[in-house]
Amino acid sequence: MPAPAQQIHDWLATYDTPDTCVAHLLCDRHPADTVAITEIGPDLGSRDLTYGELARRSTELADGMARLGVTRGDHVATLMGRGADLAVTALALWRLGAVHVPLFTALAPSAVALRLTDPTVAVVVCDDDQRFKLDPGPDMPAEAPWHVVTTTTAPLRDGDHTLTGLADPSAPPVPPAAVGGAAPFILLYTSGTGGSPRGVEVPVRALAAFHAYHHYGLDVTDDDVYWNTADPGWAYGLYYGLVAPLLAGHRTLQLRAGFDPELTLDVLATFGVTNMAAAPTVYRTLRATVKTLPPEIALRCLSSAGEPLTPDVVDWAFDTFGVALREHYGQSELGMCAGQHHHPDVATDLRAASIGRSLPGWDMTVLDPVTDEEAPTGSFGRVAVDVANSPAMWFTGYHAMTTEATAPFTPDGRWYLTGDTGSQDEDGYLFFSARDNDVILMSGYRIGPADVESALLQHPAVEETVVYGVPDELRGQTVAASVVLGADAHPTDELAEELKELVRNRFAAHAYPRYVTFVTELPRTPSGKIRRSRLHFPVR
Structure with a gap:
């Protein structure tokens, strides 16, 4: 493996070219018999989906989506939980060069409607228990401009389609679209402090940043059983629970059930999870409710992201699982860009209260809150990304059709302002203080x-x-x-x-x-x- 800086350069050289194809990178180039997705039910029943099956099913669905009129650049929304159907749907869209718009399944109909206002939305794919949110009402139009595709067949409303009904094994395969590194392949909505939800367009070249965190931050290896517990309707679950493991050709677990601490332990033990990533809430709830661990649990890496960890949770995790719980930092507009990295080439010391150092490909710093000059070591200020010195940086601004929000860059474009405050020591370790907005x-x-x-x-x-x-x-x-x-x-x-x-x-x-x-x-x-x-x- 090359040195981290060279590896980032090599990934960018692969993922940021005019003929880059997402379906090839995330599926078609991997061995057909390697497991891509293990879908787990609440009863711990499971089924595997290999990369070969993912390629076949997504190719068949891409043909069906094309017959609905989906083409390159179109936006297709999903109201779906974790699992094989979501992976197949996303890959089918990327085969066509379309843009995946993930929607969190806990959103109410009015919030869903707000995120479907872009006139290029062509199709909404939903689980059956989410279909009612698209029914005509105060927020949804009586004659919606999009097709509706459901994951099951009953009850099927007039005009609806199903995933299995669209797929046609006899149809000639749709050639996977080469869209290039600058083309968006995801449009993700994130909450801000005011106004409408902000649309974050994720270009294909962002795959280099996602791969950097998967490899260096999480240290997911070919031998790991990897489980990211986050929901794919949000950035951490989508970027690192679905996209990054598929990009690396790894297997990812997808639990089709709500969070339950005992079920979480059962999954860890039954499926031999060795590398787990989750929000701090998961660890706090486990600490509060779990008395004994199944002896089969043998974790190698534990990671946390989404909010700061507290020392008591970190201590509990080490005492309970025998491995260090490492904290990582990022946001929807960046992916993960700093943290307490697992990979031995960049592993960080676990300094008390620190969220770690910049991930390879990123240069994080702290700016004076008034002048936007780099703050002296140890001084409190605004956490920022040095854009010029961060080759993994991919965000350039919010989706113009869906928001009036101003992109958080300094006027000269040199710094991206994360909206968080903190300090940095002489070794580059960041110490989070608070958000400087109200999220x-x-x-x-x-x-x-x-x-x-x-x-x-x-x-x-x-x-x-x-x-x-x-x-x-x-x-x-x-x-x-x-x-x-x-x-x-x-x-x-x-x-x-x-x-x-x-x-x-x-x-x-x-x-x-x-x-x-x-x-x-x-x-x-x-x-x-x-x-x-x-x-x-x-x-x-």
């Missing part, structure tokens, strides 16, 4: 307060509201809301529950405020801005 990090998910506030303001009793994060022992943070009611409304427990349910139905089931406080006014600065530092849910 709530809960169970590894990024929740934009504006999305929740917009849902709450739809209630006729709500005059004003502000949403913020409060500490939570298991989730890291959880959502809280301070609400100012109109003159004719009265605060009650029933109204608080009604507001929680409204957010579940109008935005997302996972993002409802666990705490609702009724207040007469919101704390403001003399200029009228909300003082979020004074928003604390009262402890009772």
Whole structure:
């Protein structure tokens, strides 16, 4: 294996060419009899999908998608859980040169509709239990401009198609499209602090960055049984639970079940997982609920991403599993770009409270919060990416059709501002302090307060509201809301529950405020801005 800098150069030389083809890189070039996906059910029943079967099924589905009119550059959304069907669908789209738009299955219909407003969306593929979110209603048009494809056949609405119905084994195979390294192959929506969800276009050349984390950050080897527990509707689960292992020709586990600590241990033991990546919430919940471990568990690598780890969780993981739990840092616009790397060529010391160092291909630093010059060693400032010295950098700006958000670059384009604050020591180790915006990090998910506030303001009793994060022992943070009611409304427990349910139905089931406080006014600065530092849910 070349030195890390040369390896990044070699990956870019392969993934960023005019004739780059995603389907070839993620599937067709790998041995046909190697297992690509192991889908696991809640009863621990499993089925394997080899790269050969993935190639065959995705080729057949690509033909069916082409007959629906999907072509190069079209956007196709998925409302699907983990598993073989999602992998087959994504590969079929990439064979056509189409753009995959993953949607989190916990999103409410209104939130789904907001992410389907791009006029080039051609098809929505969904699991059967997600189909109702596309039905005509206040948010969805009576005559939607997209085709609907479901993963099962019952109940089948008029005009719907199914994955198996579209696939035609007798049709001539569709030649895989060569789209080049600059073409987008994913459009992922991420939450911000205000306005509409932000669309992040992921170009094919980003595969070099994804491969760097899979190899150097996680140290996934050919002999590993690798499991990323994150949902593929979000960046960490999609980039590193599906795309990166397929790119490397590795096997990835896909659990078709909600999180359960005992089931998690059963998967680790039954399938011999050696390399696991998960959000801190998974480890915190395991610590809180698990008393004994199955003796068959033999982990080699443990990784965490999505929010900062606390020392007690790190200590518990080492005492319980006998291996160090290493923290990694990134965001949807970058993928993972720093961390406590596992690979021996770049392995970092586990310095207390540090999130590690820059990943190969990235140059992370801290800027003075006022001048945007590099801050002195140990000084507090804004965590940033040195764009010119980060060959793995791929993000250039948000999707223009879906957002008015300004890309977080300094005016000269030299620095990408992550929105996080911290410091850096003399050896390049980063120390995370806090976000300098208001995004709530809960169970590894990024929740934009504006999305929740917009849902709450739809209630006729709500005059004003502000949403913020409060500490939570298991989730890291959880959502809280301070609400100012109109003159004719009265605060009650029933109204608080009604507001929680409204957010579940109008935005997302996972993002409802666990705490609702009724207040007469919101704390403001003399200029009228909300003082979020004074928003604390009262402890009772």
